Amino acid sequence: MIKSDQPEGAQLKExxxxxxxxxxxxxxxxxxxxxxxxxxxxxxxxxERSAMLAAIVSSSDDAILSKDLxxxxxxxxxxAERIFGYAADEMIGESMTKLIPQDRMDEETQILNxxxxxxxxxxxxxxxMTKSGEIIDVSLTISPVKDNSGDIIGISKIARxxxxxxxxxxxxAILSAIIASTDDAIIxxxxxxxxxxxxxxxxxxxxxxxxEMIGESxxKLIPMDRQEEEPEIIDKLKKGERVEHFxxxxxxxxxxxIDVSLTISPVLDLSGRIIGVSKIARxxxDKKLQERRKNDFIAIVSHELKTPLTSIRSYLxxxxxxxxxxxxxxxxxxxxxxxxxxxxxxxxIHDFLNLSRLExxxxxxxxxxxxxxxxxxxVVSEVVVLAPGHKIDYERSSGVSVYGDxxxxxxxxxxxxxxxIKYSNEGTVVKLHCAVKNGLATVSVHDQGxxxxxxxxxxxxxxxxxxxxxxxxxxxxxxxxxxxVREILKLHGSKIMVQSEQGIGSTFSFALPYT
Ligand code: ADP
Numbered sequence: 001m002i003k004s005d006q007p008e009g010a011q012l013k014e015x016x017x018x019x020x021x022x023x024x025x026x027x028x029x030x031x032x033x034x035x036x037x038x039x040x041x042x043x044x045x046x047x048e049r050s051a052m053l054a055a056i057v058s059s060s061d062d063a064i065l066s067k068d069l070x071x072x073x074x075x076x077x078x079x080a081e082r083i084f085g086y087a088a089d090e091m092i093g094e095s096m097t098k099l100i101p102q103d104r105m106d107e108e109t110q111i112l113n114x115x116x117x118x119x120x121x122x123x124x125x126x127x128x129m130t131k132s133g134e135i136i137d138v139s140l141t142i143s144p145v146k147d148n149s150g151d152i153i154g155i156s157k158i159a160r161x162x163x164x165x166x167x168x169x170x171x172x173a174i175l176s177a178i179i180a181s182t183d184d185a186i187i188x189x190x191x192x193x194x195x196x197x198x199x200x201x202x203x204x205x206x207x208x209x210x211x212e213m214i215g216e217s218x219x220k221l222i223p224m225d226r227q228e229e230e231p232e233i234i235d236k237l238k239k240g241e242r243v244e245h246f247x248x249x250x251x252x253x254x255x256x257x258i259d260v261s262l263t264i265s266p267v268l269d270l271s272g273r274i275i276g277v278s279k280i281a282r283x284x285x286d287k288k289l290q291e292r293r294k295n296d297f298i299a300i301v302s303h304e305l306k307t308p309l310t311s312i313r314s315y316l317x318x319x320x321x322x323x324x325x326x327x328x329x330x331x332x333x334x335x336x337x338x339x340x341x342x343x344x345x346x347x348x349i350h351d352f353l354n355l356s357r358l359e360x361x362x363x364x365x366x367x368x369x370x371x372x373x374x375x376x377x378x379v380v381s382e383v384v385v386l387a388p389g390h391k392i393d394y395e396r397s398s399g400v401s402v403y404g405d406x407x408x409x410x411x412x413x414x415x416x417x418x419x420x421i422k423y424s425n426e427g428t429v430v431k432l433h434c435a436v437k438n439g440l441a442t443v444s445v446h447d448q449g450x451x452x453x454x455x456x457x458x459x460x461x462x463x464x465x466x467x468x469x470x471x472x473x474x475x476x477x478x479x480x481x482x483x484x485v486r487e488i489l490k491l492h493g494s495k496i497m498v499q500s501e502q503g504i505g506s507t508f509s510f511a512l513p514y515t
Contacts, residue, residue, distance in 0.1 A: 424449025
């Protein structure tokens, strides 16, 4: 309070002093307030940052954990629970050693020593044990946790489960080893036919090194007259289809043509998208050579057998005709049987000759307009002799004429009728039917025989395929008759059809344009 007995000047001075004292305190207060606000802001920022860190830690795919210098767990995130199988409350305050497999116990001491020396361990690959005892591959990143004064107070660990990565690496190493050591050329290319990989066998088979071929077009290996194969293959693959055992020819660096069997598949990425093409090429030149030799052998043998057989057949026919009055019934019967067996052999030889021609790609048609009705008459009259125990039911057709190879179509009929007789019991009926329908001459051969299962029906026309079951074990054959039937009809633009039921019988049919 200003005393009133003071002189006026002194009072004024004191008043001024008091005012400036107030101002000083106010300034002080303001600065305290500002500092406090800054502190609060800093704290809030720190809190936010720590909340953010906590969220990152808990949502991480990697196990993030910390431990004190005694090795006791201080924090344990959700990923750690998922990877190691222990919940946070089972681990916090516990020793980490239960995660370490017996054979790696000393690893922990070594890690501690390195950390004490101020080192940080990045991507240290090792193995750990889960709660269920499973050993998993992990990659560890370990750093010391320091306080403000720089003293190490603990350790933080980030563990990534790399088991599937390691397995994938092992798988890919195995695959690489297989690819490098196989005898088949394994080549990959993109949809522009540019080669992206080329293994050792490809070098060996085609004569080009990987350096020479990677980045080059696959067309380099395809002979000029087969270049159209490539776009056809690519089209199929783009639709997700595979090309299997496609036999063709390819060109080596030396300019030689080799026989190859190609299996080509689309390469898919993890999402199922087609990203390229893989090709396995097997050199089948030797196999083809063997086949050619075998075919030549069959062709020569068949041809050589045909001549004497034709003579034997003619002699038998002459004996039968000329000697009718001179030979007794018994001998005549034997002559007839011998003659019918020679017909069977002639038919087999025809099959073999045609098989070898077909294999060599040398089967061609000798086309003409002819009467199918007459051909059927001839074939039926021949077959009747061979199957006296069967009733051949054939209502003669007349005037059905077609355009085709008479001899080969005769072979088709002989094979179908022969099978109908062979695979049905004596006393049953084999029915042959020929009619014109919708401009087509249709022929069907029906029997009341043992029938064919649907699984066998699907494979019946493959070369050398024979059904194996008890009912057929005493019936001989080579498995080429139906293969030839299919191929001969294919050359005529026609198709063989089968309908069959086991124990009931079978019907084989085909159609040819009526002329
Ligand atoms: P093959 O008769 O010489 O064995 P095919 O190629 O003519 O050879 O016939 C293949 C297989 O189809 C035969 O082994 C046989 O089991 C079966 N098959 C053919 N035709 C008939 C048929 N009509 N009835 C029952 N099975 C048949």
